[in-house]
Amino acid sequence: MEKRRLSFWQIWNMSFGFLGIQFGFALQGGFMSRIFQTLGANVDDIPGLWIAAPLTGLLVQPIVGYLSDNTWSPKFGRRKPFFLIGAILASITLFFMPHSPVLWVAAGLLWVLDSSINISMEPFRALVADKLPESQRSNGFVIQTLIIGIGTWIASNLPWLVTKLGVSNEAAAGVIPQSVVVAFSIGAFVFLISILYTIFTTKEDPPVDLAQFKLEKKESRFIPDLVESFKEMPSTMKKLGLIQFFSWFAFFTMWSLSTPALTEHVFKSPKPTNQEYARLDEQGEVLKDDANQVVFLNSAKAAEYKQKDKEFNDAADLVGSATGVYGLSSMAFALLLTFYTTKNKINRKYIHMGSLLIGGLGFIYMYYATPSTLMYSFIMIGFAWGSILSMPYAMLSSAVNPRKMGMMMGLFNMFIVIPQIIAALGGINFFYKLIGEEHINAMILAGISLLIASLCNFLITDKQAISG
Structure with missing residues (x-):
């Protein structure tokens, strides 16, 4: 039975929770490495600290x-309970994250944060396929991307904005600036409110055959169903998985290393290390006083550290703002596609291929960028990001069993997290150092990875998946 077509605002309401999800992801992606550096992490150790996110x-x-495939409540629906649980946990974690006193606490909270975001996120993907007919799915995923772009831009600019409003972005050595603390608190509030908006404005449809659904639920078992879903994985899903592999390797590289790479190479303001300015004990560790403050060699070194740290924090704010530009351009990309896909079909394959190509060139241009031209890199990257968040899911939703949409969306996530795990376990450090020792070469590596992902689109041949 063909599902009824929904209006723009009905699709907008059911997707609005992604604003909060993207606030969480943007703050995590734009500022976790800054938090790790502030708490004493070496740059080459940062990707390993990120491993919690993909593992989760x-x-x-x-x-x-x-679980969401096998859930139905006349009162709470199928996907909405998971939206709410994830939102509550993520909001609490976002609030406490910038108060981390030491590195291992921040790494542990990243684990909790990413788990919580994941609980909310994939059911949102499945909800589009649940509620929209085939003819509207491209439009549905594109509207999600539009909201994600808005969230990325606003959240990425939050520390810069609150600094402009008078909140300090300076702090003592090893202390996270107040501007980051306030930004994460705002993110926690927006995450919860936006999810609640979707919950209260969107009604989920019951299974077409409720008796059959209850029977299948009673007979279902996670491990056997997981094995069966692996066996049923269509070839189009596997080919899309290869595209996703190289796409998400690129973006994980950006999230984990763009702040140190760009503050160093573009803004010439690397994070000063405590060891250069502080007194050290016999083991080479930084000495701290009774108030847990770093003991500097002398007042001149303390002043020099403070000045260089201010320059780094200013540069990091600007990197965050520049990063937010890819949210704006992905929003523009999504807005154009929203208008077009409302009444027209598109070739998802070639749109995705071209977008990834543009994004790959954007990463490579970072090597030549100046503070005033860096935004052009992120504008180009935004086209890739907008497409990554919509086209693969639109193609996938046309190629898998609709009764297992949640499970298949979850399995599809393997092709997102496996490259991130490989990157975090040393893949980034190994491959970018084949290009050169400077951290900016990690962005070159990200560009090459996106170009490979673009070419992999030639493998997609399923006409139903391509056209939508």
Whole structure:
């Protein structure tokens, strides 16, 4: 039975929770590396500290997808309970994250944060396929991308904005600036409110055959269903998985290393290390006083550290703002596609291929960028990001069993998290150092990865998946 077509505002309401999800992702992606550096992490150790994020997705998303496939409540629906649980946990974690006293606490909270975001996120993907007919799915995923772009731009600019409003972005050595603390608190509030908006404005449809649904739910078992879903994975899903592999390797590289790479190479303001300015004990560790403050060699060194740290924090704010530009351009990309896909079909394959190509060139241009031209890199990257968040899911939704949409969306996430795990376990450091030792070469690596992802689109041949 063909699902009824929904209006723009009905699709907007059911997708609005992604604003909060993207606030969480943008703050995590734009500022976690800054937090790690502030708490004493070396740059080459940062990707490893990020490993919690993809590992959590690998474990959480198939389980959440399976549970939401097998959930139905006349009062709460199928996907909405998972939106709410994830939102509550993520909002609490966002609030406490910038108060982390030491590095291991921040790394642990990143684990909790990413788990919570994942609980909310994949059910949102499945909701589009649940409620929209085939003819509106491209439009539905594009509207999600539009909202994601808005969230990315606003959240990425939050520390810069609150600094402009008078909140300090300076702090003592090893202390996270107040501007970041306030930005994460705002993010926590927006995350919860936007999810609640979707919950209260969107009604989920019951299974077409409720008796059959209850029978299948009674007979379902996670491990056998997981194995069966692996066996049923269509070839189009596997080919899309290869595209996703190189796409998400690129973006994980950006999230984990863009702040140190760009503050160093573009703004010439690297994070000063405490060891250069402070007194050290016999083991080479930085000495701290009774108030847990760094003991500097002398007042001149303390003043020099403070000045260089201010320059780094100013540069990091500007990198965050520049990063937010890719949210704006992905929003523009989504807005154009929203108008077009409302009444027309598109070739998802070639749109995705071209967008990834543009994004790859944007990463490579970072090597030549100046503070005033860096935004052009992120404008180009935004086209890739907008497409990554919509076209693969639109193609996937046309190629898999609709009764297992949540499980399949969860399994599809493997092709997102596995490259991130490989990157975090040393893949980034190994491959970018083949190009050169400077951290900016990690952005070159990200560009090459996106170009490979673009070419992999030639593998997609399923006409139903391509046209929509």
